[in-house]
Amino acid sequence: MSNMIQSAKEQAAALTQAAYEKAAAAGILPEGAEVRASIEIPKDTAHGDYASNFAMAGAKALHMAPRQIAQAIVDNLELEGSYFQKVEIAGPGFLNFSLGPKWYGDVLAAIERESPDYGSGNGGAGRTVMVEFVSANPTGPMHMGNARGGVLGDTLANVLTRDGWKVWKEFYVNDAGNQINKFARSIYARCMQLTLGEDNYPFPEDGYHGEDIKELAQGFLAQTNVWPGYHVKDLEQARQGDIGLDGEGVQSWLDAMAKYGLERNIPKMESDLKKYGIEYDQWFLESSLHESGFVAETVGLLTDKGWTYEKDGALWLNTTELLKKKYLAEGKTQEQVDKLDLKDDVLRRANGFYTYFAADIAYHRNKLEERKFDLAINIWGADHHGHVARLQAALDGLGLDGSHRLVIVLMQLVNLLQDGKPVRMSKRTGKAIALHDLLDEISVDAARYYFNNRAASSPLDFDLDLAVRQDSENPVYYVQYAHARICSLVARMAESGAAVRGAGQVDASLLTAPEELALIKSLAQYPEELHLAARDYDPSRINRYLTALSGDFHRFYNACRCMVDDPCLQAARLKLADSVRAVLENGLNLLGVSAPEKM
Numbered sequence: 001m002s003n004m005i006q007s008a009k010e011q012a013a014a015l016t017q018a019a020y021e022k023a024a025a026a027g028i029l030p031e032g033a034e035v036r037a038s039i040e041i042p043k044d045t046a047h048g049d050y051a052s053n054f055a056m057a058g059a060k061a062l063h064m065a066p067r068q069i070a071q072a073i074v075d076n077l078e079l080e081g082s083y084f085q086k087v088e089i090a091g092p093g094f095l096n097f098s099l100g101p102k103w104y105g106d107v108l109a110a111i112e113r114e115s116p117d118y119g120s121g122n123g124g125a126g127r128t129v130m131v132e133f134v135s136a137n138p139t140g141p142m143h144m145g146n147a148r149g150g151v152l153g154d155t156l157a158n159v160l161t162r163d164g165w166k167v168w169k170e171f172y173v174n175d176a177g178n179q180i181n182k183f184a185r186s187i188y189a190r191c192m193q194l195t196l197g198e199d200n201y202p203f204p205e206d207g208y209h210g211e212d213i214k215e216l217a218q219g220f221l222a223q224t225n226v227w228p229g230y231h232v233k234d235l236e237q238a239r240q241g242d243i244g245l246d247g248e249g250v251q252s253w254l255d256a257m258a259k260y261g262l263e264r265n266i267p268k269m270e271s272d273l274k275k276y277g278i279e280y281d282q283w284f285l286e287s288s289l290h291e292s293g294f295v296a297e298t299v300g301l302l303t304d305k306g307w308t309y310e311k312d313g314a315l316w317l318n319t320t321e322l323l324k325k326k327y328l329a330e331g332k333t334q335e336q337v338d339k340l341d342l343k344d345d346v347l348r349r350a351n352g353f354y355t356y357f358a359a360d361i362a363y364h365r366n367k368l369e370e371r372k373f374d375l376a377i378n379i380w381g382a383d384h385h386g387h388v389a390r391l392q393a394a395l396d397g398l399g400l401d402g403s404h405r406l407v408i409v410l411m412q413l414v415n416l417l418q419d420g421k422p423v424r425m426s427k428r429t430g431k432a433i434a435l436h437d438l439l440d441e442i443s444v445d446a447a448r449y450y451f452n453n454r455a456a457s458s459p460l461d462f463d464l465d466l467a468v469r470q471d472s473e474n475p476v477y478y479v480q481y482a483h484a485r486i487c488s489l490v491a492r493m494a495e496s497g498a499a500v501r502g503a504g505q506v507d508a509s510l511l512t513a514p515e516e517l518a519l520i521k522s523l524a525q526y527p528e529e530l531h532l533a534a535r536d537y538d539p540s541r542i543n544r545y546l547t548a549l550s551g552d553f554h555r556f557y558n559a560c561r562c563m564v565d566d567p568c569l570q571a572a573r574l575k576l577a578d579s580v581r582a583v584l585e586n587g588l589n590l591l592g593v594s595a596p597e598k599m
Contacts, residue, residue, distance in 0.1 A: 001120045002110035003527040004103065008083050009039040012050045012097045015084070019076040020054070028072045033061040048088065048096030049521075055093035066093030104517065105508030107524045108579050112503045115582045116589065117162075119530040124165030130367055131157040133379035134273070135172040138265045139183040140210050141434035142272055144414045145381055148460065150435075151451040151592070152411060153379040154278045155539035158590045163534035168373065169280045171273075172363060175262055176287040177356055183208060184258035188250075190217030191257070216261050223260075272435050277444055277592040289362050295354050298362035298398070299347050307397045313350030317357075320344055322393035326403055345390065360387075361394045368400045377407045377537065379456070385410055409537050412459040414451070419465065442467045445593045449476035452591060455540045470599075475547055479584065480596055482550035486581035487597040489562060493574055496563075500578045501571050510572045515556040519576060522552045526583055530590075539591075546587045553580045 016037065024031040035058035042051050055070035062069055070093040077087055085100030111118050133153025136146045154169070161167045174180070186207035193201045194217055207213075266283070273279070289295050299315065302308050307318050320342040327337050347358040367376045380388075388408045395402025416423040416433055423433065438447060446467040453475060454460050472478045490500060511517065526545065533541040562573045585595040 004107045004524040019073045022076040023072040049099045050097040052095040101509035104520045109503035111579045119527045120162045121531045122164040127374040128166045129375040130168045130373045131377045132170045147435045148451040149379045151448045159533045171280045171283045173285045184254040186213045187257040295362040315348040317345045326393045382410045411456040415461045417463045448592045453543045479546045479550045483584040483595045484599040506572045506575045510569045515559040519552045519556045
């Protein structure tokens, strides 16, 4: 796929090398020198579009003054048929290359030829990557943090796919462990309260207090032949626990309630995420790791490798030594490592139950060893930062190179604002704003665009009022309006008989206005932005790019009329506008945001 910026850099380097060899063959410059020069894009385009430091880099090897070398290069450059129309010497000997019509025309041709794949690259080189994101506990509705993690993970997966990775999207369902036990006990307590009255049965202080738990309890009690046969004849006996949490056979009730709750919550999560434009390749159950014995097997492997020890009846991971080894390998000094406050982790409690950390290690071993993904990427909340190095070190201890093959993107908090004030409560649950509540207030387009509008490492202020405004202050509206504006332009001109022509049928040399050239350069930047977004695991680059491209288009549209008397200029400008439309649609699709034709 085309990267016209990279192509221009490579051609500038090749032209410079060819000019040197020609000058050397003519005896103007010494032969046989190996010059390691760089090609950069100057900040000030008055200095040209690309600059080479060949003359300065080669001064020592050629035993000549840089400007003398630069003059010899310029005198022997052959620009005919190239992307460049002139080269000038500046400063101590920079070679400043100015782009010509061929490059600008080839940008438009590449967009036409490759759309909708324009911008795609091969950074992944066909390697496999799993992107795991959201993975919220299935004990209640998904909240704002899940909403941000969802769009970051989904958009990153789209970006990686376009950069040549084979991507697998996964949701890790925490359907085992203490939080599920607490979930079941919460439903149980609500069932008892519905049976005996709220004042006659205590609710666990650490239980889940949302309205959704009451609804699950009501649904469970409504089942035939289940709870109705459990008649309560003596309230005092009930209060003492004979049919309470310590009563005989209560575990079977808890198991049934957990199953009932999960069978309803997980499909709701799938439905909410699908409405949000997110679908996964797999929903992976944590319980499957325990039931298959994979957690026990993984802990056994760590023991076999000498990384565990027993203390107070529990089995511990020697996380301290694993982290020391990891940090020393990363370049920290022994003195620095010795100052760190490192602690070991329990893998198996004295009661024989494995910890969440043990299951997490097993899950990631499953990713890297069993399913053989080259890379695993997790989108986590910033409050999990202390867990990152420990998990990577544990995988290192298994010989899986977790320090390099496991990437954790830490996501900062979202602050929801309305009327300039923080919104902290959900009308439905009384807790954090739920995803389905949010999508009742704003469009999916606005939610997806906003949650990806800043890098994961930055806190995000989400202004509900701004998200529904239809003006240029609303970033998603600003970009979508640019796309719709071009669609309207193309339709109006088609009605007058001026259809969009192919790139080979327009004369790009007529596009000479600063706004026209800046807009084409902006279009050429898209493949680079996409690659950098994949390389840095930062899909918010696409938002910033689309906003900048929209601004460049509006400036072009206001400065350069498309409906002009000159049919050739009109065709070139219309082609440029339609190329912007194609790239805007391309980028919006990556974000999972619609590209409307009318607004």
